Amino acid sequence: MSKVRVRFAPSPTGPLHIGGVRTALYNYLFAKQNGGDMILRIEDTDSTRFVPGAEKYIIEALTWLGIKFDEGIKDGAATVRQSERKEIYRKYVDYLLDNGKAYIAFDTPQELEAKRQEIKNFQYDATTRLSMRNSLTLGNDEAKRLVAEGTPYVVRCLITPNEDITLEDMIRGTVTINSSILDDKVLYKSADNLPTYHLANIVDDHLMGITHVIRGEEWLPSAPLHVLLYRYLGWADTMPQFAHLPLLLKPDGNGKLSKRDGDRLGFPVFPLDWFDPKTGEKSSGYREAGYFPEAVVNFLALLGWHAEGDEEFFTMDELIKRFSFSRVSKSGAKFDYEKCKWFNHQYLMNKDDKTLAELIKPQILAKYGVDCPMDKLVTAVSYTKNRCTFPSDFWEQIHFFFIAPTEYDEKTRQKRWKESSPNDMKELYAVLEAIDDFSLENTEKVVMQWIADKEYNTGTIMNAFRLCLVGEGKGPHMFEITTLLGKAETLQRLARAIQELTVH
């Protein structure tokens, strides 16, 4: 068997959405599992929908996620764009025309629209093509004359009706569709001398030696047309295998997840932030929202695929080893944002403290103007990472390590600042002041002993103490806080709090 070659073939009409990312991922997993190649091809055959920057975005997004291409990218730009291969397609259009597999049609969009209004379920096919303006009805000479005159035209595929076309899908098994439901698809348009998706796709897949076409389910209805084109072009024996992936659905209501969902649902549907040059609209991406690429890949892999067994955590390499089309589900999956967040939380907790500290240090400086000392930051991170989902959550959890509270949360105060608290804290102050070894273990031992000796309530003391040092009722264990703050800072905060909280 020949070497596996797959392609990811997006059209640069905007940012790549998360469903497209999953298609790219599955292509990549399958290719790498089989020691094959992954190829990028830009399908920009619709000149009217081209969006500047989209190609660069797609490459950047997939690079961020760790989906690598073997062909089709050089110096961060795509090397295969269909818009640059016009002559190639023209050759095959002529071949189809010469062999009676296609014909030239002159019907204007307006005329077609009128037909659709006039006849319900109008379809340009064997039943109607002879009543339209095309080379079949006009004759080849007249058609040539019109073309020479510069009349706009399209080339349509001549579909033979009532033939059962069968294809083997790696996910769905045998799929049979009757050719009568296919219309005479437009293969080529003179307006921009570009083929449509259907033709360009088949020609390129053949020329590039693609062995497996892995794409979304929305292509299933036109797959028989593609099979037909392989036959018409004489390439039936090297036709790739197909796998039509289930679609990603909107988490609310109905329909497939679409680019237009943007931020409507309260979570990103794009891998990276996207600024639309036409509308000026900004859409948020997973990267900027603080997601780790490994978490996104892991989550996405599981949306429509399930490993043997109950494990859920997989690195890219593990996914490559374990991926299988036989374990891809057939029905669409609603996007579960809560679980996606959970994955990120898990990945964040598994990162080492130093890595996280280095990641957030510049963010904190830029956003809050606080230049945290690295050693202290690493410790603060280690104490708080289990309550963060995103790196941007950290500051909320650690700010009090670096900035003393200037005010005290009123709710916490009402709940935790008891009548005895001023005196308790004064006593605690004296206890702490007398400690020389301010290590976590020793401080805890001494303070707990004092609480036990005095028969105080631990919660009452510690919660009031927390209010004094943190300014609210949150944070890690108190002795983690005191140790990291140090004796001087701890005493200073305590003294100030006693004064502030008692005055009122």
Added chain:
RNA sequence: GGCGCUAUCGUCUAGUGGUCUUGGACGUCGCCCUCUCACGGCGAAGAUCCCGGGUUCGAAUCCCGGUGGCGCUACCA
């Protein structure tokens, strides 16, 4: 409307004829841990396996029909 794909807890799913009065994960709720919030541990609720027929000794699993969902039905991909 036509054609196709599809159908197990709210969500993602396991399940390929008996071991399933359906297993796991997210979410939800409760308990434990505990100085708060988390983390972690334990547990609960949550699925007429879409409905109806059939095949079979036996069906969530196979077949047929219905229904729902989704997709396609463009000179878009």
